[in-house]
Amino acid sequence: MGLDSKQVALLVLLVASVISVVIALILSLVKSSEVPLPPGTKYGMVFDAGSSHTSLFIYQWPTDKENNTGVVSQTHVCDVEGPGISSYANDPPSAGKSLVACLEEAMNIIPPEGQRGAPAYLGATAGMRLLDLKNKTASDMVLSEVSKTISRYPVDFRGARIISGKEEGSYGWITINYLLxxxxxxxxxxxxxxxxxxxxxxxxxxxxxxxxxxxxxxxxxxxxxxxxxxxxxxxxxxxxxxxxxxxxxxxxxxxxxxxxxxxxxxxxxxxxxxxxxxxxxxxxxxxxxxxxxxxxxxxxxxxxxxxxxxxxxxxxxxxxxxxxxxxxxxxxxxxxxxxxxxxxxxxxxxxxxxxxxxxxxxxxxxxxxxxxxxxxxxxxxxxxxxxxxxxxxxxxxxxxxxxxxxxxxxxxxxxxxxxxxxxxxxxxxxxxxxxxADTDIGWTLGYMLNLTNMIPSEASASVRTQSYDVWIAAVFFIVLTLALGLLMLVLYFR
CATH class of the missing domain: 3.30.420.150 (Exopolyphosphatase. Domain 2)
Known part of the structure; x- marks a missing residue:
């Protein structure tokens, strides 16, 4: 049984509509790419409590990381006024007070939304090692007082301790090779x-x-x-x-x-x-x-x-x-x-x-x-x-x-x-x-680099995007499909 002219026209429009829909679907899927959204920024703080002075180093790194090691850079350094904390053996509370000015400075640098999640550490080196050998009670009291002071600030304080000479040497080695x-x-x-x-x-x-x-x-x-x-x-x-x-x-x-x-x-x-x-x-x-x-x-x-x-x-x-x-x-x-x-x-x-x-x-x-x-x-x-x-x-x-x-x-x-x-x-x-690379050489950056392995990696958010010309073509074929469909309905009811 043959098709009349009206049926042939409807069939042609139907086939054209199906082809247009398929092309639109293909264009909506091909040539798309995953574009990561800009990663957030995390901050970290390390006090270098040396034998003759103390310095606070502030670091930052993106929330996405490379092979479990953060891409860390130095943001700021603050030199604490006065001698090293080991000099406060006879007045431990003053060791804590000496850090206040630099802590206040850090709070003005780290955005409020980044402070609670910023890990903060104090590492004491050879001056405190010697004090620990000479008077362990005084050494413990000094560390306790500096811990109390840092704990009053809205940061993720993870402790004050005397780092070993082995740590000091190896973290300095990491710092140099990271920067270079x-x-x-x-x-x-x-x-x-x-x-x-x-x-x-x-x-x-x-x-x-x-x-x-x-x-x-x-x-x-x-x-x-x-x-x-x-x-x-x-x-x-x-x-x-x-x-x-x-x-x-x-x-x-x-x-x-x-x-x-x-x-x-x-x-x-x-x-x-x-x-x-x-x-x-x-x-x-x-x-x-x-x-x-x-x-x-x-x-x-x-x-x-x-x-x-x-x-x-x-x-x-x-x-x-x-x-x-x-x-x-x-x-x-x-x-x-x-x-x-x-x-x-x-x-x-x-x-x-x-x-x-x-x-x-x-x-x-x-x-x-x-x-x-x-x-x-x-x-x-x-x-x-x-x-x-x-x-x-x-x-x-x-x-x-x-x-x-x-x-x-x-x-x-x-x-x-x-x-x-x-x-x-x-x-x-x-x-x-x-x-x-415009960054101070010492053990603190290496210390922070190593510690970023303990900071969970955040999955980077992404959105699917298309090039502009592909998007225009897809819209054209979608509009064409709707027009053909409307024409089929007109022909059918006439």
């Missing part, structure tokens, strides 16, 4: 990738009470006590790291003075080659032995005498004196050893030296990659200057700091050359730096 994109690099494709030939840098840290060395050696790390393991951005790392308590520059110079007065007639002035010629002062004998680093060297007699010290400004004699504070004899017969019998494989690769390493050499304009002979020559020239001449040349410098630059510079040399075993051939592998 040794772990991950942002690609042109708009994502983070691991560099094909990534350079991993070693870390050299020098504080007031301790010094740390951390690097990846070429040999297997024989002593598990000096090994730290991390997994960052999905990749494992094993590093050698050790912290020498009592060998930060302040405690080292205290040990130097103890060695200088040993066996001497204290009724006569004691010559100190590490101090400028013409410098003269009087110190209390007891002040030399009030630290766990020197108390074992205290004479059995009462420590009531005042000691007169005079500077002689001799760099070579200063280095000879400083070398006596190290125990190299315990390394006899050991293949890989620094001092005090501590295992250390040979240094290898590039190193970043920061904190007091940088500040000392920066004052002497020695942070531009000078070779070792130039460094030694400049230090000798500086140490040979008369005290009066130095004061005239640097009128704004604090007296105690100016007095100790010669001693500190020579201490850096003995520590790097005699203790850590650098030499003229690899001296230029050390870069003396304060910052990298």
């Amino acid at each position: 994109e040794s772990f991950m690099k942002y690609s042109f494709g708009g994502r983070w990738v691991r560099p094909v030939s990534s350079k991993i840098y070693g870390a050299l840290d020098l504080g007031g009470a301790s010094t740390q060395i951390s690097f990846i050696p070429k040999v297997e790390i024989a002593d598990p006590e000096q090994r730290a393991d991390f997994k960052l951005y999905g990749f494992p790392y094993s590093i050698y790291t050790h912290s020498f308590l009592c060998y930060g520059q302040n405690q080292a110079l205290k040990q130097m003075l103890v060695k200088a007065v040993e066996g001497k007639d204290l009724s006569q002035p004691i010559n100190i080659p590490c101090y400028p010629a013409g410098y003269k002062s009087t110190i209390a004998q007891a002040s030399l032995y009030n630290s766990p680093c020197t108390v074992k060297s205290a004479p059995s007699s009462s420590l009531v005498q005042d000691i007169t010290i005079t500077g002689t400004g001799n760099s070579t004699q200063c280095q000879d004196l400083l070398k006596t504070i190290y125990d190299f004899s315990s390394c006899t017969g050991k293949e890989f050893c620094s001092f005090e019998g501590i295992y250390q494989p040979p240094v290898v690769g590039k190193f970043f030296a920061f904190s007091a390493f940088f500040y000392t050499f920066d004052f002497l304009n020695l942070t531009s990659g000078q070779d070792l002979p130039t460094v030694k020559s400049r230090i000798q020239t500086f140490c040979a200057q008369d005290w009066t001449e130095l004061q005239a040349s640097f009128p704004k410098e604090r007296t105690d700091r100016l007095r100790e630059y010669c001693a500190n510079a020579n201490y850096v040399l003995t520590l790097l050359l005699d203790a850590y075993k650098f030499n003229e051939n690899n001296w230029n592998s050390i870069s003396f730096m304060k910052q990298a």
Whole structure:
């Protein structure tokens, strides 16, 4: 039975409508893409409670993360007024009060909606380690008071504690390599990738009470006590790291003075080659032995005498004196050893030296990659200057700091050359730096990076989008379908 013209027309319109609907559906599905919405921002705070001062570092990172490690950047740093918290052993409440100004500053920087979820930590380093050895009760009270103060603020406070020297060294190593994109690099494709030939840098840290060395050696790390393991951005790392308590520059110079007065007639002035010629002062004998680093060297007699010290400004004699504070004899017969019998494989690769390493050499304009002979020559020239001449040349410098630059510079040399075993051939592998990528180098950023693994990852929200031309085409075919349908109805009822 054949179709009349009306039925044929209706059939054609029906087929055209079906085709139009199919095309519209296909266009609505193809060429769409998942476009992530901008991630939110989280904040974190870390107090670096060092032996001589405390600083608050504020960090931020997007809520979406890369391989369980947050993309963290420094937002702000606030230096706490006054000495380190270990100095408040006799007045613990004042340790807490000293943090208030920086906490108030942080609350003005972190948006109110981000404060409750901002993890906050206080890490105390070698100064508190020494106080803990000398007076644990006082140490606990200081930590308790700073905890009370931080807890009053609307942040996610997760505790104040004394971090180990191993943590301090390894987190400093993480900081450097993170900032230099040794772990991950942002690609042109708009994502983070691991560099094909990534350079991993070693870390050299020098504080007031301790010094740390951390690097990846070429040999297997024989002593598990000096090994730290991390997994960052999905990749494992094993590093050698050790912290020498009592060998930060302040405690080292205290040990130097103890060695200088040993066996001497204290009724006569004691010559100190590490101090400028013409410098003269009087110190209390007891002040030399009030630290766990020197108390074992205290004479059995009462420590009531005042000691007169005079500077002689001799760099070579200063280095000879400083070398006596190290125990190299315990390394006899050991293949890989620094001092005090501590295992250390040979240094290898590039190193970043920061904190007091940088500040000392920066004052002497020695942070531009000078070779070792130039460094030694400049230090000798500086140490040979008369005290009066130095004061005239640097009128704004604090007296105690100016007095100790010669001693500190020579201490850096003995520590790097005699203790850590650098030499003229690899001296230029050390870069003396304060910052990298506009961020302070230290352990706090590495600490925060590691702790972001404990912050749950938030799924990034997304919306489905289409290009404009595809959207216009889909609308056209939908309208065409409706028009054909309307035409079919008109023809059918006529």
